[in-house]
Amino acid sequence: MKKKSKLLCSLLLLLALLLQLPGFTPQKLATANAAADTVVAAGEPAADGAAFLETVSSEYGLPGTTAEGVILHAFDWSFNTIKSNLGAIAQAGYNTVQTSVVQPSKEDPASMWYMLYQPVDFSIGNQLGTEADFTSLCQEADKYGIKIIVDVLCNHTANNGSGQEMYPSDRLNSAIRNNASFWHTFKSSINYSDRWQVTHGCIGLPDLATENTDLQNKYIIPFLKRLAADGADGFRFDAAKHIALPEDNDNPADYFWPNVISAIKAADSSSFIYGEVLQAGDRDIYDGKYTDAFEDYAKYINLTASAYGNDVRNAIKDHNVGKALSSSYGGRGVDPGKLITWVESHDTYLNSGGDSRNMSNWQIEMGWAIVAAREKGTPLFFNRPADGKGASGTIGKAGDDEWKDNEITALNKFHNAMAGQNETLRQVNNNVLIIDRGTKGSVILSLDGTTTFTSQATNLADGTYMDKTGVNGTFTVQNGKLNGIIKSGTIAVLYNTGSSAPVITVSPDSGTFTSDTQTITMSYSNASYATYSLNNAAPIAFTSGTSIQIGGNAPQNTTYTLTVTATNSTGSTTKTCTYIKSAANSYTVHYYKPSSWGTPNIYYYDETVSPKKEGAAWPGTAMTSEGDGWYSYTISGWDKAYVMFNSGGAQIPASGQSGYLVTKNCWIQNGIINDSKPSSSSIPVTFTVTNATTALGQNIYISGNIAELGNWTPANAAGPAACPNYPAWQLTVSLPAGKSIEFKAIKKDSSGNVVWQSTPNSTYTVPTSGTGSVSISW
Numbered sequence: 024m025k026k027k028s029k030l031l032c033s034l035l036l037l038l039a040l041l042l043q044l045p046g047f048t049p050q051k052l053a054t055a056n057a058a059a060d061t062v063v064a065a066g067e068p069a070a071d072g073a074a075f076l077e078t079v080s081s082e083y084g085l086p087g088t089t090a091e092g093v094i095l096h097a098f099d100w101s102f103n104t105i106k107s108n109l110g111a112i113a114q115a116g117y118n119t120v121q122t123s124v125v126q127p128s129k130e131d132p133a134s135m136w137y138m139l140y141q142p143v144d145f146s147i148g149n150q151l152g153t154e155a156d157f158t159s160l161c162q163e164a165d166k167y168g169i170k171i172i173v174d175v176l177c178n179h180t181a182n183n184g185s186g187q188e189m190y191p192s193d194r195l196n197s198a199i200r201n202n203a204s205f206w207h208t209f210k211s212s213i214n215y216s217d218r219w220q221v222t223h224g225c226i227g228l229p230d231l232a233t234e235n236t237d238l239q240n241k242y243i244i245p246f247l248k249r250l251a252a253d254g255a256d257g258f259r260f261d262a263a264k265h266i267a268l269p270e271d272n273d274n275p276a277d278y279f280w281p282n283v284i285s286a287i288k289a290a291d292s293s294s295f296i297y298g299e300v301l302q303a304g305d306r307d308i309y310d311g312k313y314t315d316a317f318e319d320y321a322k323y324i325n326l327t328a329s330a331y332g333n334d335v336r337n338a339i340k341d342h343n344v345g346k347a348l349s350s351s352y353g354g355r356g357v358d359p360g361k362l363i364t365w366v367e368s369h370d371t372y373l374n375s376g377g378d379s380r381n382m383s384n385w386q387i388e389m390g391w392a393i394v395a396a397r398e399k400g401t402p403l404f405f406n407r408p409a410d411g412k413g414a415s416g417t418i419g420k421a422g423d424d425e426w427k428d429n430e431i432t433a434l435n436k437f438h439n440a441m442a443g444q445n446e447t448l449r450q451v452n453n454n455v456l457i458i459d460r461g462t463k464g465s466v467i468l469s470l471d472g473t474t475t476f477t478s479q480a481t482n483l484a485d486g487t488y489m490d491k492t493g494v495n496g497t498f499t500v501q502n503g504k505l506n507g508i509i510k511s512g513t514i515a516v517l518y519n520t521g522s523s524a525p526v527i528t529v530s531p532d533s534g535t536f537t538s539d540t541q542t543i544t545m546s547y548s549n550a551s552y553a554t555y556s557l558n559n560a561a562p563i564a565f566t567s568g569t570s571i572q573i574g575g576n577a578p579q580n581t582t583y584t585l586t587v588t589a590t591n592s593t594g595s596t597t598k599t600c601t602y603i604k605s606a607a608n609s610y611t612v613h614y615y616k617p618s619s620w621g622t623p624n625i626y627y628y629d630e631t632v633s634p635k636k637e638g639a640a641w642p643g644t645a646m647t648s649e650g651d652g653w654y655s656y657t658i659s660g661w662d663k664a665y666v667m668f669n670s671g672g673a674q675i676p677a678s679g680q681s682g683y684l685v686t687k688n689c690w691i692q693n694g695i696i697n698d699s700k701p702s703s704s705s706i707p708v709t710f711t712v713t714n715a716t717t718a719l720g721q722n723i724y725i726s727g728n729i730a731e732l733g734n735w736t737p738a739n740a741a742g743p744a745a746c747p748n749y750p751a752w753q754l755t756v757s758l759p760a761g762k763s764i765e766f767k768a769i770k771k772d773s774s775g776n777v778v779w780q781s782t783p784n785s786t787y788t789v790p791t792s793g794t795g796s797v798s799i800s801w
Contacts, residue, residue: 083526084439085118085168089257089295090325090360091442092118093395093435094172094403095426098369099123099136101419102152102160108421109167110530114546115427116435119170119295121259121403123151125250129181129192131738132775136373136413140261141181141228143735144196145246147253151419154253161254166532172257172295173250177243177283178265179228184779189225193767193784194735197728205231205238215305218314222267222277233266234277244286251290258287263298263320270319280323297325297363301370302353313355321357328352328362328400335366335390336379342470344456347393348448352400359399366390367405373413384423385512388430389468392514395434396458396466398446402438404431415775433491433516437464440518447482455509459483464518465505473511481505483517491516525550525589527598535605538660540574543585543602550589550596558584574604609659612666612685613700615652615692615757620670622646625656627664628682636661642669653690653700662686677722677743679773693756694724694741695731705757708787708795712744712752712768715801720772723752726779727766731758737769737777750801758789768801 086092095117097105105112105120112120126142132150133139139149147154161171180199181192189210191200199205206229213224224230231238247258260266267277287294298320305314320326330353338347352359366387367379379387394402406422408414425431437460444461451457454470459482476498483500490496495515498507509515528546546567547553554562557573573583583602588595616623626643629636638644638658646654646668658664665682668675668691675694676682683696690697710725717723724742726733733739744754758764766785770778780801787797 083113083116083168083528084436085113085116086439086442087118087168088293089119089170089172090401091439092170092401093438094119094121094363094401096121096369096403096405097123098406098422099139099151099408099413099418100406100421101150102156104419104421105171106156106160106163107530109164109169110528110532110544110546111427113167113169114526114528114548115432116439117404117426118168118439119172119256120164121172122157122174124174124176124261125149125151125157126176126246127736129194130775130777131736132415133418134415134774134776136369136408136418139418140176141192142176143181143192143194144199145242147246147250157250158253161256163532165254170256170295171254172259173255174259174261175247175250176261177231177233177279178260178262179226179230182228184781186781188227189229191229193765193779199238199242202237204235207232214308215303215314216308218271218307218309218312218316219273221314222265222271222273224265226262226265230265233279234273234275236278236282239279239282244283247283247287248290251287251294256291256293257295257297260296260298260324263324264300264315268316268319268323270316270322280320284323295325297327300326300329302330302355317355318357321361325361325363325401326354326357327368328354328359328364329368330354331362331400332365332367332371333378335393336371336382338393339366339386339390339470340382343453344393344468344470345450345453347390348450348456362400363403364394364397364400365403365405366394368403369405369413372405372407384425384428387425388428388514389470391431391434392466392468393456393458395438396441396446396460398441398444398460404435430492430494430514430516434466434514437466437491437516437518440464440520449480451479457481457505460518464516467509467515467517469509469511469513471511473508475508476505479505486519488517488519491518520549524593525553525591525596527553527587527589527596529585529587529598529600533600533602535603536574537605537608537662538574539576540572541602541604542570542572543600544568544570545587547587547589550591552591553587553589555588556586559586562588573602577604579604579606608662609657610685610688611655611657613649613653613655613688613690614646614668615690615701616654616668616670617673617675618652620673622648623654623668623670625666625668626682627658627661627666629661629664631663638664643667658685666691675743679720680722680743681773681775693731693754694743695733695756696739697730701731701757706760706789706791706793706795707755708758708789708797709753709755710744710766710768711796711798712754713798713800714750715752715768715770716750717770718772721770721778722772723754724769724771725754725756725766726769727764729758729762729764731756732764732766737771738775740769740771742771758795760789761791763788768799 097120124139125147127144127149128139129141129143130138164171182188183190183192207223209224213220266279300320302315307314335347338344352362354362371377371379406426408417408422410417441460444463447459449457455474456468458466462482462484485500488498494513526548530544554564556562581604585600588597623646624643625646626641627638646656649655663686667682690700712723715723722743724740726740732741741756744752746752767780785799
């Protein structure tokens with residue numbers, strides 16, 4: 024999926040030849056791009072066409088590399104949420120999307136955002152999506168010229184809960200957890216004036232011995248290379264300053280960074296890599312150097328400009344733009360081109376006492392005008408979660424809409440259009456700043472007070488400029504003097520795009536759909552007029568952002584060809600998309616009913632869509648007996664469903680709890696979802712949990728190290744247990760005969776919040792015949 028030089032050369036040669044053909048014009052470049060995609064598909068994976076697309080102007084005006092563009096931090100968005108918004112992301116001027124952590128966490132689903140930062144393995148897939156979802160996202164992003172970079176955790180893992188914060192979680196991959204050489208043993212509070220403690224101490228989470236080459240070569244490097252193979256274009260390393268450098272001269276020396284970076288670059292030489300190295304300013308008590316080692320990390324990776332972000336926030340809060348004009352961007356001599364710049368990050372917004380927590384969207388926009396307009400650094404825009412705190416109900420969903428706000432979008436596009444242009448900073452007063460970029464463009468911001476410019480010095484070329492935000496009016500330049508009015512509390516974005524062609528965005532951009540209907544949204548920019556035609560029908564005029572629906576009541580395998588044309592004074596752009604209504608998804612749910620039940624009903628629904636979908640109204644539909652206590656029902660036309668079972672007033676899962684999520688054929692027995700029918704050589708084992716007091720809405724479940732107990736994943740734990748004699752609970756689960764298991768009791772509520780039993784794992788060997796029983800005390 025990565026670039027291959029031989030293919031690139033061939034495609035460049037193809038383009039060169041096309042340019043020499045009679046009648047071939049730049050307006051026909053889109054056709055050449057399509058031809059290049061066809062060539063790629065014939066001999067290489069389709070995404071390799073991204074190598075070719077990087078050499079020509081992107082359809083959306085996006086730069087070809089992450090370093091030159093703008094990053095959207097799609098914080099806690101699921102892979103499919105990002106995928107469905109790619110058109111809007113491209114239109115808003117972002118050429119790179121940073122995902123949240125992709126590794127499995129000790130809570131699934133996570134109760135809060137920070138639980139995603141407690142991984143239990145170096146693998147891909149959690150509540151944000153599967154590895155297949157991630158690969159599909161990367162493939163779709165390539166079509167828009169968008170890069171995908173991934174937040175990864177290599178410094179630490181999940182802990183074992185309250186009172187055991189420094190110790191690895193019981194749910195951690197046992198091969199890592201049980202290898203003593205994989206762990207740092209310093210568990211006291213960190214003295215941040217001691218560099219060794221910064222890189223060997225636990226930050227409230229168990230610290231991995233990243234210098235261990237077995238850990239690197241068996242787990243970390245294969246994980247990163249697999250992400251690259253799936254389509255990742257780069258990485259953000261969380262807590263990077265807590266991973267030592269060769270320059271630290273430790274014993275043993277830590278060559279994590281040269282080893283890991285070399286492996287990534289071998290897989291993808293263009294991979295964009297940066298690390299979270301927060302500039303604390305602490306000096307080492309032994310040698311007097313900064314313990315964040317900022318300058319040394321810059322030898323290996325790009326870095327977060329946290330100090331400059333603080334300067335920008337203070338400039339806006341204090342109404343003193345001069346605080347944000349450092350030519351070094353607070354980088355202590357590090358090349359500003361290696362810095363990731365921001366107004367705020369997820370830490371400054373979500374952590375307790377976060378510096379940007381109380382900043383308004385207006386303040387963020389004003390800060391973004393500085394960050395995005397300046398010459399150096401790669402700007403990153405953090406999308407705030409919609410609930411303002413990143414709780415479980417928002418994880419997987421897009422945050423607020425500020426990321427695509429009119430002013431933010433105009434500034435992103437300005438940044439992209441100004442590549443290679445030197446900056447001139449003009450502080451008019453404490454509240455008004457002008458940032459000139461060469462002779463091509465300027466950004467003006469006014470924190471307070473309307474300002475009329477008459478003969479204001481500027482580098483802009485002579486001409487008339489319309490504010491791209493649409494808030495301020497026209498500005499004129501003559502003989503190096505700017506004239507115009509900037510309104511109080513606004514931003515003006517000034518540059519002329521010349522004769523650029525219209526840009527069309529269609530989402531989704533071609534593909535198949537299995538539901539009865541498919542909604543398609545069409546948008547355009549830099550155009551005065553647009554039409555669409557479906558299956559060669561007469562063109563219909565539409566406004567940008569219009570949605571249409573196809574597929575209703577049409578037979579399977581119906582093909583739709585959508586042709587969209589946008590026009591401006593320079594000419595027209597046409598985009599053609601093809602959609603196929605394919606056979607509806609269907610899968611069979613098999614359910615092993617409790618012995619006291621009659622024929623069970625299945626009720627299924629999906630409330631992740633609006634409006635909520637459901638099959639038959641409660642209590643649902645009677646299932647079909649398969650014998651031996653098993654019943655089945657086939658769900659058709661749904662990509663996913665949440666299922667519940669009931670009989671005679673009893674129901675599983677219990678009232679107030681979510682149904683089991685199913686997406687394919689499955690067998691559900693004793694609260695466990697299996698990909699195949701459980702073996703008949705299983706033994707019913709009754710778990711008794713005593714002294715387990717619960718809060719309203721909590722139930723008791725059993726979680727353990729085998730599939731029947733959920734493989735330590737709370738969402739798949741067996742249960743809920745019955746409570747015949749509170750606070751004693753009982754649950755019978757069919758387990759493999761003769762199997763030795765580890766398990767714990769957990770308390771779980773309808774929101775997925777989990778409380779783990781604090782005692783060590785219990786062990787039990789299932790009998791080879793008859794029944795089994797085991798009793799534990801909470």
